[in-house]
Amino acid sequence: MDIEGFVRGRLTKGEDEEELKSILAERIREFKDISEEHSLLMAESVIDEVKTTLELNNTEDEFLKDIITVPKANVGMGKMGVGSRGAGDFFVHRKIAQIVKSTNTQSVVDPNAQDDGGVVKVPAPGDDVYITTAVDGIHSRLSEYPFLGGFHVTRATLRDVCVMGADPVAILSDLHLADDGDIGKLFDYTAGICAVSELIDVPLVAGSTLRVGGDMVLGDRLVSCVGSVGVSQHPPTARKGATVGDIILMTEGAGGGTITTTALYNGYFDVVWDTMNISFVKASKALFDADLVKDVHAMTDVTNGGLRGDAHEICETTGVGLEFYHDKIKTTVAPNVLNMLEDLDIDPLGVSTDSLMLVVPPEIADDVVKTVSDVGVYITEIGKVDDEGSPRLIKEDGSVDTLVPLFREAAYTKIKKLVGDTTPEDFEIMKEKVQKAADDSIRKKERVIDYILNNN
Template sequence: MDIEEFVRKKLRENVPEEKIIEEGFKRVLEFKENEEFSLKFIKAVLEEVKASEKILKIKDETLKNLLLYPRAGVKMGEAGVGSRGEGDFFVHREIARIIKSCKSRAIIDSEDQDDAGVVKAKGKYIVAAVDGTHSRLSEFPFIAGFHVARAALRDIYVMGAEGLALLSDIHLADDGDVGKIFDFTAGIATVSEATEVPLIGGSTLRVGGDMVLGERLVSSVTAIGSGDHITARRHAKEGDLILMTVGSGGGTICATAIYHGYFDVVYETLNVNFILDCQKLIRNSLINKVHAMTDVTNGGIRGDAFEISKTAKVSLVFDYETLVKTVNKKVLKMLEELNIDFLGVSTGSLLIICPEDTAREIKRLIDVIEVGYVERGNKSYLLKDGRREELKPKFREAPYTPVKKVVDREPENFEEMKEKIRKACDEAIKKKEFVLNNLLKKRN
């Protein structure tokens, strides 16, 4: 629980301070179990929040604007951020607008909606990616660490780069057991050792410092790599074939399994086959003949196909019957029994887009299934039961836990919501420009 947010919310609702202390004391006591400490703590939080709220009344409008943020009036959950669907993709495109406004440019950045960013240094492509730990794996830190490390490395390898290093960032709430840090790190280290990519450092902090009570784990892993050839999504070409490996999922499939009681499915996810396959492509010089690669994670094949079509300005056409074969049988059985659309969840398959002659070579090197082809257009399609239907993401990825099924709803007016988000993004860009052109220049 975020006790600072609780106090700030109550103050803004004009709740009397004695009531805030009374209720806040009870909430803190639930976690701290010491009455004297809990009372002192809530009073100190109230004192700090009251001081910071005076920002709202300062006369220096420039400073006020600098300290406060532009409010969109749209909540993260309402916008579907992190839910790998239409709402999430839109917000990420807005983030890319802020990055695009910078004068420093990369070879590949967020505007490309790709798996990793790329810059060039001394003739080599330097590739970097950061992945956040699956939010529902807080209580299962080893699995969380394993899958977030593997996900970060996947994002490096699908850009055609060899992994060079891993970095860890872990934030554990104030009441979290320190053992979680070690278990999480061990999960990362397992992937590190299995793929021979060293974990070279990281950061360890608490979520919200003293203010977040409980045991919530929030973390991420960054991967860095280098290569001579980039397999960005935008390089997909008309006439290419689409190949996929069999995927057994990662964090999403683990969360699905755990929160539905299919615990043994977790075993299926514990492998680094994806990365080993990419290493074979690179070390056998086949990567130079591949046009584009990705991992099937961003809202499943629905999301990835949508993003590739949009970025590369081509149509991806998939055969449903062969797509089914790209999902681990035990994982697929679970998804079918739970009535979860496998096209809308992260299955962790390697997706390769390449010319036909290259596809033949790849088939001789690694186990892949030919699932479709690329044609002229700007949408993706699914061939099923003799029909051709558009393959596109929903507002959120397929709901894969009981809670996600409850929150799986579309906004009543998405266009209105998007306009509010755009305006908040515009204001953020204006603030950046103001600081660059005024405050920094005065101080340099």
């Protein structure tokens, strides 16, 4: 429970402070075994602190007021589908990329490419070195299962490095546990990270551990992320490298955090074991060792909204078309996972299966298949790149469907099914509001930079 946000909202609406203090003290005692007197003192302190910050609204320092005022879109994260890997989420990520682009800093791959990893080139004696970084957050529904959360988020960030054609060399961890969380969660989460670290011989080298919201958030929610760093001596295999005439290959995927969550919250507990593997990194490592990565045009992990989302993003970024064969794609979903998804009426093309998708020139396709197969990872051809400009699915009966990302990824828990994945009627209006908030943020950034340059 965010007690600061609770108080701020109630005070803004003009609620009586004494009544608010009593309500908040009762809420605090739901989480903490303290006396009524102590809980009232805590409530009074929170109310006093929030009241003090609200006085900023009356400051005569207009520039400070400008900085602390959020350029609101008046559109909530959930309503826009942020984090749900669909059309709304993709739109917001493009606005984040717009803010990054406004800095005019240079990189080889930045958020504008809509890849999960970014790349910078560092001059070095001999060949230049390309450094790839990526970061992923723990799946929100794995807060109660820290080991699984740590394990799968580590694999996720390593995948993002691998698909840029880089060899992972380091792992970073950032861990936030709410005030009432048991310390054991820290260790369990870290052990999950280190299981992957040890399996692939990439060290966990640094990190940070803090409380969620400090004293202002009660409960035991775990919010965290893992980052990774990779290096290579050749340009990245970003999505933008897909070329007409290329062959599309894909490895078998058993999913990660999303599939684990689906299994846990729908009672398919045995499927959790299918997800506990390092097949993706094994396949990528085999391609590095065989010196094939430099000839691959594009690599991606099937995560963001499933194949629907990734295919859409590739076509949006490159302008090419993608033709997929449905019968072949189904063979790349681990059998137990596919059975679970079909039982639960979840679209396998709309969820993260964590397969490795490779876009390669025809002349190296056989070598790639052999190299990956030799390390025990199933891989097959699932389609080709053409000039149609859109992603299309050739079904078993010969009919053709255009792959369009849903507003949210395929619903894989009961609560997600209730929320739904249909596009809101006011989506275009929402996008306009989000666009304005992004533009306002850029303008604020520029005002602050001008102030610092002129006063220092």
